[in-house]
Amino acid sequence: MNSEKNKSKPSRFIKRNSLLTDLFENDHIKTVYHLFIATFIGLFVNTVAYDYLKKGEVVLGLKLIKSGFGKLHIALLVWCGYFLVTCSIYYIFKLWATYRNFHKLQVTKFWDWFWITLLSLYYIYSFKFAAYVVTEFKLPPASSAIVVLEQTRLLMKIHSFIRSNIHKPHSDNPLKLPPFSNFLYFLFVPTLIYQETYPRTAKINWKFVLLRLLECIAVIFYLSFVIDRFLNPTVQDFGSRKYTLNELILCIFENTTTGIFFLLPTFFLVLHSWQNLFGELTRFGDRLFYSDWWTCTDFSGYFRKWNIIVQSWLYLYVYKDFNDNVFKGNTTLSKLAVFLISAVVHEWVLTYMFGFFFPLLFAEFLVFGTIFNYVGAPKTAAFNVLFWYALALGMGSLVTMYGIEYYARANAPVERPSFREWVVPRFLTCDCIHVS
Structure with missing residues (x-):
């Protein structure tokens, strides 16, 4: 560019x-x-x-808003589920980072590819699950938007966090992850780019x-x-x-x-x-x-x-x-x-x-x-x-x-x-x- x-x-x-x-x-x-x-x-x-x-x-436009945001409780419950799963990703990533440092080179490669495969499957099934929810429960447009947009946003956050913290191949230093509070804060701030600290x-x-x-x-x-x-x-x-x-x-x-x-x-x-x-x-x-x-x-x-x-x-x-x-x-x-x-x-x-x-x-x-x-x-x-x-x-x-x-x-x-x-x-x- x-x-x-x-x-x-x-x-x-x-x-x-x-x-x-x-x-x-x-x-x-x-x-x-x-x-x-x-x-x-x-x-x-x-x-x-x-x-x-x-x-x-x-009706002051309320009829359209009510129909568009129908079954909102389902969308909010699904969001809570996505949020909890997203939080668990931090600890899964920490598990990967902790144990890879004790393995030999060949085992480390297998360990890395195993978790990369699982992460890729999670990305795919995250989209599939959101599609299933809005289709199965016949969520109206606004409630569906909450499910699919938040699913996409949280997935982009996960990818950013992992990409920003992943261990560089040429480095011999163990990977140290930031505390969970940093990750949790990142999930709510209006940016998709992770870094350790932000101006506040x-x-x-x-x-x-x-x-x-x-x-x-x-x-x-x-x-x-x-x-x-x-x-x-x-x-x-x-x-x-x-x-x-x-x-x-x-x-x-x-x-x-x-x-x-x-x-x-x-x-x-x-x-x-x-x-x-x-x-x-x-x-x-x-x-x-x-x-x-x-x-x-x-x-x-x-x-x-x-x-x-x-x-x-x-x-x-x-x-x-x-x-x-x-x-x-x-x-x-x-x-x-x-x-x-x-x-x-x-x-x-x-x-x-x-x-x-x-x-x-x-x-x-x-x-x-x-x-x-x-x-x-x-x-x-x-x-x-x-x-x-x-x-x-x-x-x-x-x-x-x-x-x-x-x-x-x-x-x-x-x-x-x-x-x-x-x-x-x-x-x-x-x-x-x-x-x-």
Whole structure:
């Protein structure tokens, strides 16, 4: 990777605020924050009026939230199980480190490969178990997201901890693991990169914690309003009546604004409010969770700046490992490995979050993402506008097509679907598109 890209990959942690935290100190920039609050109030009033005048009831988006977070207790129980198993990994790793130092070379190699095999099997069956839980208990989307995303996050934490502490082959010194308290702290801090110590704040600012918590709740309601008032009316009849091809295309263009209404609050919820909430609770000092992706003019910069937490993990444990050990300096193949693994995991999450296989994000991420990663653009206002429209169109197509597929399967279900019916998009086989 070139030097410009390496600038977005910090080699160490330092004490700093999230970019938006600092920007909101400026009264002019803070107006944007106030604009979103005003938009939230507008959506709230709009939803109340719509529910009361058209439906004769006022649900305030609670119906959608309640259905999305249904069977939440199962998701939380599964998380507790994952957490306990993750904690046990520390002691299993300690067992490996302790006994390998007393073995001869040949026995040590066998000992290492034995535990590497077990660890690999755990990675595989961790994904399989999460898939089994959300499928067997028919968890709705939000509860499923908790299971699959937390399973993935904890797995990335385990990998980071092991990779950071593993004994170097040329060293004769016994491997000494940090205390369990370090590992436990690492499981909750908002980073996927393990190190012995992190910069920490002097104390917890409970006002800051409360504001971030209120933001999380508000954004969940915001997204519920957007789905209920903008997305659902355009796609919820799919499977119960025929759509023309023109209607289908029009839905995508109509939902470009809806796509932005999805993208910005989701970014704010996941990468600002939620990460800062846990950053403050754990007194974690480095809040560089994202950079100024909104100023980008191309997707190469966007991929580097959007989610620095995951991007740093991919760089250290996928790109560098593949580049150093597998492809021997071939940066192109190493980058492709990053995009492939990232696309597969993203698609796996969405598949079990929604309960169906619909690889549109996989195609956009792997094909367009890979191509756009090599396409630069001048740093001008015009190209920033084009970047934003491309982002809106891409997100609009995603929310529209995933919404259409969701309702096609809900309104035109198949009894005991075969494997083919599971992998082939239902909106193509339900005879719901009228081609004149």
